[in-house]
Structure formats: C-alpha cells, structure tokens
Amino acid sequence: MGFLDHSTNNIIIDAVLTDTGRRKLADNNGSFRIAFFSLADDEVDYSIIEQYGRTVGKEKITKNTPVFEAQTIGDIALKYRLLTLSDANVVRLPTLSIAGTTGLTTGNSVSFGRSVNTQRTINVQQTIQGSIRIPDGASDPSFTVFVPDRFFLIPAKSYYSIDPTTRVAQYNVQSGTPSANNGATANFILSVQPGLDDTAFTVYGDGSTIRSVVSIVGDASGLRNDFEVTISK
Numbered sequence: 541m542g543f544l545d546h547s548t549n550n551i552i553i554d555a556v557l558t559d560t561g562r563r564k565l566a567d568n569n570g571s572f573r574i575a576f577f578s579l580a581d582d583e584v585d586y587s588i589i590e591q592y593g594r595t596v597g598k599e600k601i602t603k604n605t606p607v608f609e610a611q612t613i614g615d616i617a618l619k620y621r622l623l624t625l626s627d628a629n630v631v632r633l634p635t636l637s638i639a640g641t642t643g644l645t646t647g648n649s650v651s652f653g654r655s656v657n658t659q660r661t662i663n664v665q666q667t668i669q670g671s672i673r674i675p676d677g678a679s680d681p682s683f684t685v686f687v688p689d690r691f692f693l694i695p696a697k698s699y700y701s702i703d704p705t706t707r708v709a710q711y712n713v714q715s716g717t718p719s720a721n722n723g724a725t726a727n728f729i730l731s732v733q734p735g736l737d738d739t740a741f742t743v744y745g746d747g748s749t750i751r752s753v754v755s756i757v758g759d760a761s762g763l764r765n766d767f768e769v770t771i772s773k
C-alpha cells in the first residue's frame with residue numbers, strides 16, 4: 541500500500557496484493573483472510589531531522605519525500621516497519637546483530653563450504669547504545685528468517701512459506717531468554733543444501749563461489765539484519 545499525490549489535500553491510497561496474497565486469493569478456499577497489517581517509512585531520510593531540527597526537518601520530510609508505489613514483492617516490501625511503543629519518551633531503538641556467529645567475517649558475511657563447514661550456528665541478538673533497557677514492545681518474541689532455498693535450509697525447521705519464483709523460504713525462529721537489558725536473543729543452524737553440484741556454482745556463482753543474502757526480521761519490532769552468505773566449492 542502506498543500514498544500517492546500528497547501535494548494536495550486529497551489522499552490517494554494505492555493498495556495492491558503481494559504475489560503471495562494473489563496466490564492465496566486464487567486458491568479460493570477461504571484461506572485468504574487479512575488478519576492485520578503493517579506500515580513502514582522506507583522512504584524517510586531521518587538525517588534531515590538531525591540537519592534541520594525537529595520542526596523544520598519534519599516539514600521538509602512531509603513536503604519533499606517521494607512516496608513509493610505499492611510493492612507486490614512481499615520479500616522487499618516494508619523493510620523498515622513502524623511500531624507503537626507504550627513509552628512516549630523512547631530516544632533510542634535497538635539494532636539486530638549476528639555477532640558471535642561462527643564463520644562471520646568482516647562486512648557482515650558468513651562463509652560456508654560445499655563439503656566442509658556446511659553448517660553454521662547463527663546467533664541473533666538485539667543491542668542498543670548506552671546502558672539503557674530495550675523498551676517493551678521492541679524486544680522480539682520471535683524472528684522471521686528469509687533463506688535462499690536453492691542454497692540453504694534451516695534443518696531443524698520447516699519453512700512456512702516459499703516464493704516459487706525467487707525460491708526465498710521463510711522460517712519462524714523463536715527467541716530465547718532475553719539479555720540483561722531486555723534484548724531478544726535467538727540462534728538457529730543454517731545449512732548448505734545437500735547436492736549442490738558444479739552446475740549450480742556456474743549458473744548462480746562465478747564457478748567457484750556462490751554469494752547470496754539471508755535476512756532476519758524481528759516480528760514485533762520490524763528490525764532487520766541482512767547478511768551475506770558465501771559457499772565455496
């Protein structure tokens with residue numbers, strides 16, 4: 541969904557179904573039901589607030605920010621979701637990190653091999669600047685993990701959705717015990733798909749290495765961490 545032509549007092553809403561939504565609607569079996577919705581501010585550059593101050597910056601954002609059209613590809617829509625917190629005085633929000641993950645290299649990249657190091661334990665944790673507590677409502681009870689199914693799987697779980705075109709599978713990972721400052725923590729095993737042959741490295745890589753991306757999104761906060769995954773032949 542997108543808001544278009546905000547140069548007048550009229551608000552025009554452009555709402556479309558994602559590809560997944562259209563498939564569920566086409567099933568015509570009663571499974572398509574809109575239970576909730578999310579909003580996002582993917583277009584907004586908040587550095588304008590830092591540059592011009594809250595009053596002038598807000599006005600510049602409202603009048604000058606171009607608005608995206610509605611996106612039918614669910615995997616890339618709503619990258620920065622909005623959330624409502626009970627505390628109106630929150631000044632910082634947490635970020636997602638995979639620090640401590642085995643095989644993590646510089647540049648937020650995790651390395652794998654086709655025959656060695658085929659599995660890595662991915663550690664997810666929320667961190668926040670300063671010694672402050674992560675606000676209630678921003679600490680995630682679970683995460684959605686987007687995995688390129690051609691190359692990887694989470695062996696201990698079954699995906700609940702997969703895009704037939706991009707082959708991106710979605711898994712649900714439950715959070716563990718929160719950290720001392722109320723940060724959500726979780727871990728899961730990411731494994732290379734068995735049976736990757738030389739053709740896969742030629743078609744999807746450079747002949748010796750396949751590069752792709754795994755994304756982790758907090759189900760409550762909408763916080764996101766995209767990290768590169770590489771497989772060496």
